[in-house]
Amino acid sequence: MGLALLLAAGLAFPAAAAAEQGAVATPGTPEAAEGAEGDRAGATPAVPSAPFVAAAVTVTARPVLEEIRREPLAGSVTVVGARQIEDLNAGDPAAALRRVPGLVVSRYNVVGSYGGGDGGAVYARGQGAGRPGAELSFSVDGVTKAAGVWTHPLLDALPIDAAGEIDVYKGAQPVLFGNMAFATIDFVTKRRLEEGFGGKATAAYGSFGTSALGAEVSGRSGPFDVYVMASQRQSDGHREGSDGRTRALFARAGYDLGGGWGLSLTGDLTSGRASDPGVAGAPPRGVTPRWDSDDAMGVLTLSRAHGGKEGFLKLYLEDGSIDWLQWDGGSASSFRTFTDWRNLGLKARDVFAVLGRGELTVGLDLESTDGAAREVRVAGEVPLGDFTFRNVAPYAGLALTFGDAVKVTPSAGVRYNHSREFGGVWGAQAGVMVASSLGEAHVRWARAFNLPGIWAAVFTEGYGRGDQWKLLEPELMDHFEIGFGPRLGRRTVLDVTFFYDDVADALRFVPPPPPPPAWANTGAYRARGAELTLSVEPVPALGLYAGAAYTEATPANVPFTPKWTLTGGAVATVSSFRLAVDAQWVDDRFVGNLRFPGVPAMVESYFLLNGKVTARLDALVPGLEVFLAGENLTGSDYAYRPGYPMPGTSVSGGASVRF
DSSP states (O other): OHHHHHHHHHHHHHHHHHHHHOOOOOTTSGGGGOSGGGGSTTSOOOOOOSTTOTTOOOOOSOSSOSEEEEETTTEEEEEEEHHHHHHTTOSSHHHHHTTSTTEEEEESOSSSOBTTTTBEEEEETTBSOOSSSOSEEEEETTEEEOOTTTOSOOGGGSOGGGEEEEEEEOSOOTTTTOTTOSEEEEEEEOOOOSSEEEEEEEEEEEGGGEEEEEEEEEEEETTEEEEEEEEEEEEOOSSTTOOEEEEEEEEEEEEEEETTEEEEEEEEEEEEEEEOOOSTTOOOOSSOOEEEEEEEEEEEEEEEEETTEEEEEEEEEEEEEEEEEEEETTTTEEEEEEEEEEEEEEEEEEEEEETTTEEEEEEEEEEEEEEEEEEEETTEEEEEEEEEEEEEEEEEEEEEOBOSSSEEEEEEEEEEEEETTTEEEEEEEEEEEEEETTEEEEEEEEEEEEOOOHHHHHHHHHTTOTTGGGGOOOEEEEEEEEEEEEBOOTTEEEEEEEEEEEEEEEEEEEOOSSSSOEEEEEEEEEEEEEEEEEEEEEETTEEEEEEEEEEEEESTTOTTOOSEEEEEEEEEEETTEEEEEEEEEEOOEEESOSSSOSOOEEEOOEEEEEEEEEEEOTTTSTTEEEEEEEESTTOOOOBSSTTOBOOOSEEEEEEEEEO
16 A cells, blocks of 8 residues: 555656646657667657656556547547556556456466467457357457467467557457457557667566566667567466466567568567466366467558558468366366467558549458367377368448538448358448537447357367268347547547447357257347546646446346546656556456356456556666566455466566667
């Protein structure tokens, strides 16, 4: 509590000082392009370099969220920038997204994500609780990342330190993103836009033996640009058997070919390890279950900028593996599940001007997913299948703008996905966006689909039902959304969104009788609600944020869908100091897995308060910053899953050097 009071007092001081001084340093100054993080919009701008100058007062980014933007085809997109990721002291996607209204996270460990479910996941408006598989997708620069056999995202495979921004599409995206896009979270990676070279090195240490090391360098010379990042985090964990480690290496090289054409190559290597501490107070197990994952992805992109539009051709290859150590209480023996997958494909898209008042987007996705799994037990090896699924998906979307003072932009789009295994399915959407001096508003409808993954074939054939999995249908969602963003002045941003989601034909496990078990399209659920975000800059040195989300689900026990979540944040700068505080209250909620029968368990509501203080010490070493961060400053007792208590108050400190 003492640290909480210290942070609160520190936050009040810069605000008062700024009000008295009235000095403003405008964002976007040359300092904002300094270093490897200033490489793109949404990346971290540097604070003024002059040490201990009281007149250098600026807010370099909003707290928690960078912006909420509206796009004719995509609807409302919530953006978390690199500055927000740094202020949140986020070491993984769950930590970076935990304050976004409408999103809920789950985890077991301080560092590392145990699997792709309760042990490390992000959920959006009730989507994402179906495991195996997933209704929402994570992507890096528009290329989906998912464990090929089990068909759901793994948070440790996402290079958080390379993210210039994270774009959150909470509404269904059938046209632009296609399959598994009831919601989409896209990592837009950093790149160097300014001439010159720079970089940053960071080291931190804190509670539970938690350490972090990171380095990044970037450069641009004429048409050539390069960016390289490496990071490692590890922790002994807040409980016995809750240790974890993540490693990431990301690199990008780009070349401007002239005439609007560009060529780039990106690659990332990620590795994660997380242990399952088990239910507190439960009898000891023979081994501590552990989840090890490795992933590598490369993307070759040919881009074309023309008339303010941009097209691309992406060739990608992802190769990953999982080694899952488990304990079988029935036979009192350990066993391992090994998974290997390879995803490869092509994504092509271009945007053309239409009648001088609109845009036509056309694209084609070709993808192939190959995955195999096997169990190794004391009695021998059990193969779980080796499958390759393929999809071909052309799509198109049209948006036309009418009017000048009041601009009205109707839009519509369609995608046809042909699956070699499941046949054809259509996705479609339509909407209208209105913009004027009073603000922006939009209304949108989308019909999205989610095809059965390789996991359905693995289970069905394992149950002795042969290729009956080919009879399964895609899960379907009808999404409705209306949003308002009134203009309340240069220093205030308000956004309100109402939504309604109706999911049908969801895949569910059907137990005997009669045997054997099966999967069938028998599930259905709905979610409706509203979200509000408010950002205010009352004085140039202080930014405030508040957010709220209300969601009502039918049936009421849809997992990871709290009725209410409230979030808040503040960021303040004065002289060489920056303070960031964020808070969240999450209502009671059910947890569990929609795919399998059973009554979801309930976890209690919780409140979390976190803070971070950063000081720039150029007088000692040019580019030096030191920071102190605290999580759960009020010492709340909370859990994401029954029997899995999360840490009390924890602290960490570190330093970074920009050059």
